[in-house]
Amino acid sequence: MNKKKVSLKDIAEKAQVSTALVSYVLNGKEKESRVGHEIAAKIKAIAREFNYEPNYLAKSLRSGKTQTIGLIIADISNPFFANIARIVEDEAKKYGYTVIIGSSDEQAEKSWDLINVLLNRQVDGFIIVSSENTEEQIQYLIDKNVAFVLLDRHFPDLPTDFVSLDSHKAAFDAGAHLIEQGYRNIGLIAYKSRLFHMKERIRGYRDSLEVGQIAFQPEWLKEVAFHTVEEEIKAGIDDMLASDHKVDALIFATYRLAIAGLKYINSLGLKVPDDLAIVSFGQAEAFDLYYCPITYVLQPMEELGKTAVEILVSKLKNSNAEQQQILMQAQVMVRDSSRLKVPVA
Amino acid sequence: MNKKKVSLKDIAEKAQVSTALVSYVLNGKEKESRVGHEIAAKIKAIAREFNYEPNYLAKSLRSGKTQTIGLIIADISNPFFANIARIVEDEAKKYGYTVIIGSSDEQAEKSWDLINVLLNRQVDGFIIVSSENTEEQIQYLIDKNVAFVLLDRHFPDLPTDFVSLDSHKAAFDAGAHLIEQGYRNIGLIAYKSRLFHMKERIRGYRDSLEVGQIAFQPEWLKEVAFHTVEEEIKAGIDDMLASDHKVDALIFATYRLAIAGLKYINSLGLKVPDDLAIVSFGQAEAFDLYYCPITYVLQPMEELGKTAVEILVSKLKNSNAEQQQILMQAQVMVRDSSRLKVPVA
Numbered sequence: 001m002n003k004k005k006v007s008l009k010d011i012a013e014k015a016q017v018s019t020a021l022v023s024y025v026l027n028g029k030e031k032e033s034r035v036g037h038e039i040a041a042k043i044k045a046i047a048r049e050f051n052y053e054p055n056y057l058a059k060s061l062r063s064g065k066t067q068t069i070g071l072i073i074a075d076i077s078n079p080f081f082a083n084i085a086r087i088v089e090d091e092a093k094k095y096g097y098t099v100i101i102g103s104s105d106e107q108a109e110k111s112w113d114l115i116n117v118l119l120n121r122q123v124d125g126f127i128i129v130s131s132e133n134t135e136e137q138i139q140y141l142i143d144k145n146v147a148f149v150l151l152d153r154h155f156p157d158l159p160t161d162f163v164s165l166d167s168h169k170a171a172f173d174a175g176a177h178l179i180e181q182g183y184r185n186i187g188l189i190a191y192k193s194r195l196f197h198m199k200e201r202i203r204g205y206r207d208s209l210e211v212g213q214i215a216f217q218p219e220w221l222k223e224v225a226f227h228t229v230e231e232e233i234k235a236g237i238d239d240m241l242a243s244d245h246k247v248d249a250l251i252f253a254t255y256r257l258a259i260a261g262l263k264y265i266n267s268l269g270l271k272v273p274d275d276l277a278i279v280s281f282g283q284a285e286a287f288d289l290y291y292c293p294i295t296y297v298l299q300p301m302e303e304l305g306k307t308a309v310e311i312l313v314s315k316l317k318n319s320n321a322e323q324q325q326i327l328m329q330a331q332v333m334v335r336d337s338s339r340l341k342v343p344v345a
Numbered sequence: 346m347n348k349k350k351v352s353l354k355d356i357a358e359k360a361q362v363s364t365a366l367v368s369y370v371l372n373g374k375e376k377e378s379r380v381g382h383e384i385a386a387k388i389k390a391i392a393r394e395f396n397y398e399p400n401y402l403a404k405s406l407r408s409g410k411t412q413t414i415g416l417i418i419a420d421i422s423n424p425f426f427a428n429i430a431r432i433v434e435d436e437a438k439k440y441g442y443t444v445i446i447g448s449s450d451e452q453a454e455k456s457w458d459l460i461n462v463l464l465n466r467q468v469d470g471f472i473i474v475s476s477e478n479t480e481e482q483i484q485y486l487i488d489k490n491v492a493f494v495l496l497d498r499h500f501p502d503l504p505t506d507f508v509s510l511d512s513h514k515a516a517f518d519a520g521a522h523l524i525e526q527g528y529r530n531i532g533l534i535a536y537k538s539r540l541f542h543m544k545e546r547i548r549g550y551r552d553s554l555e556v557g558q559i560a561f562q563p564e565w566l567k568e569v570a571f572h573t574v575e576e577e578i579k580a581g582i583d584d585m586l587a588s589d590h591k592v593d594a595l596i597f598a599t600y601r602l603a604i605a606g607l608k609y610i611n612s613l614g615l616k617v618p619d620d621l622a623i624v625s626f627g628q629a630e631a632f633d634l635y636y637c638p639i640t641y642v643l644q645p646m647e648e649l650g651k652t653a654v655e656i657l658v659s660k661l662k663n664s665n666a667e668q669q670q671i672l673m674q675a676q677v678m679v680r681d682s683s684r685l686k687v688p689v690a
Contacts, residue, residue, distance in 0.1 A: 076421070076427050076430045076431050076446070077430070078427075082421050086448065086450070098458050098459065099447070101421070101445065102443070102444070102445055103434060103446070105431070105434070113443050114443065117443045117445065121445070259630050259634070263634070266634070284630075285604050286629075286631040286634050289607055289634065
């Protein structure tokens with residue numbers, strides 16, 4: 001970085017041609033400007049000799065394209081998002097795009113920072129797993145006419161492209177499955193959040209009870225804050241177990257909640273599913289290796305990630321592409337943690 | 346993006362001051378240039394009124410600083426790296442840096458792409474978890490005098506700053522622990538890789554056998570390829586169990602290897618640790634929730650990540666900062682999967 005940069009002008013002087021001509025040739029536009037083959041070869045040879053390094057940044061500013069996608073995820077340390085990031089990268093690469101990633105850690109402020117940093121770095125477009133309270137940022141991108149697709153989480157009131165899970169249906173299916181297996185006192189541990197997908201999971205769970213003709217008990221629903229998950233889950237499970245309508249089954253609305261909950265359930269010496277049946281959102285290796293494999297809501301991660309890339313790429317090619325709003329279906333993968341309830345003797 | 350950009354000149358004309366003065370004020374340098382408070386306020390008001398957006402990119406090109414760090418990790422879908430990324434982000438934020446992340450997926454070619462993309466995006470420096478065969482890229486960064494720190498993996502022949510684990514000592518301790526617990530036929534499943542840390546883990550394991558006066562058997566060591574882990578682990582474990590020196594304990598050199606191995610061990614109906622004791626590198630939720638909590642090599646992830654950021658930030662402040670090469674110590678966290686061997690009756 002200490003060496004003096006070689007400029008187009010330096011090359012032009014040496015080649016005794018105009019700077020514009022050098023620029024045309026080094027930007028691969030010699031055909032357009034009908035530069036002779038020989039003079040083009042000469043310019044390229046001099047550029048090589050001078051160790052000329054094109055200023056990509058300036059180049060990008062002119063072309064307006066950088067072939068990069070900014071991916072903002074809500075939390076990189078959550079395996080669900082980390083795996084989605086991997087899928088987005090692989091898919092983007094097929095279209096010739098490099099992905100640069102930022103993690104907002106579920107903080108609106110950090111999400112703003114990242115959007116600005118990546119906009120300033122001239123990404124062509126964004127794929128965003130939104131954090132809470134970021135509607136304003138999304139509106140900003142709409143207003144600036146930036147190409148983006150929301151992934152996994154969307155705002156029903158904002159007119160954006162998105163690919164999400166049908167969270168209401170998924171949670172409904174999880175509840176209905178437990179009812180079918182003979183469980184009656186079913187709790188849900190979810191996040192306390194304004195995010196739509198979380199509200200939908202709660203609504204789906206409550207609808208499953210209603211359809212199953214089970215009277216919902218307020219102590220069955222615990223909404224815990226992002227930053228005090230462990231303590232609140234412990235208190236919540238204690239409360240559900242002490243209730244007159246003691247829970248015999250629990251649904252976790254996310255992977256993180258399940259991990260914290262299962263650790264606490266283990267520490268209480270409760271056996272899954274005899275003491276407490278379990279269904280969780282989010283597939284994970286930890287669920288496979290658990291002594292009693294955990295029934296989980298399989299989210300079509302591969303499809304979610306790939307589709308988001310496809311939509312974004314088509315928007316980048318054609319800014320008038322039709323808006324796409326896709327809700328994908330999850331599937332309850334039944335395993336031992338929700339097996340048929342053994343009636344108490 | 347379609348609106349005409351407001352320039353400093355537009356604001357200067359309206360405020361009836363020089364463009365330079367506007368630039369000083371909007372770049373927060375009014376104190377340096379002793380601009381009066383009133384005129385500064387007036388300029389800011391006009392900038393707001395005009396919806397002036399500073400051209401950060403041009404600004405960065407001038408200052409040469411973007412307050413961003415590029416973090417290249419080997420595989421974002423590996424929880425160890427995803428967690429390290431989170432730590433690096435949190436720490437960098439304390440110093441006012443935003444982190445943008447790329448994942449090389451253990452591919453040298455992808456790592457090149459990312460280095461180029463992030464260099465072109467003018468990151469101030471890099472933190473890199475290197476993939477195999479990337480020595481050339483690291484040398485390129487040295488030659489270009491780019492500030493960077495290697496994290497978790499380093500190349501002993503390259504004169505770079507790094508923060509890594511003392512992998513030899515960690516693997517030695519894992520082997521010594523199993524020997525102490527009464528195990529004699531100890532296998533190691535590692536990656537087939539030229540990467541130094543992997544070679545060191547193999548060397549440490551072999552040294553532990555030697556010090557324990559156990560004759561190493563070639564079939565105890567399996568080096569599996571990144572892209573055929575599952576098949577090779579199955580074949581490797583089959584081979585170790587069929588051996589005349591049938592293994593009674595296994596060390597996994599990484600988290601991914603352990604997950605694949607434990608799944609296979611479960612499917613064989615083997616009980617940990619009675620049939621097979623286990624020690625693994627890499628802490629993970631899956632190890633905590635396993636029916637028999639897995640003894641693991643605790644890597645000081647927090648310290649690794651934080652120290653890498655500290656070194657990079659000090660290099661960015663002072664390009665003559667002394668080179669730092671730090672090997673951190675791991676700790677064997679003893680749990681049930683390696684409890685005292687019960688002698689066969």
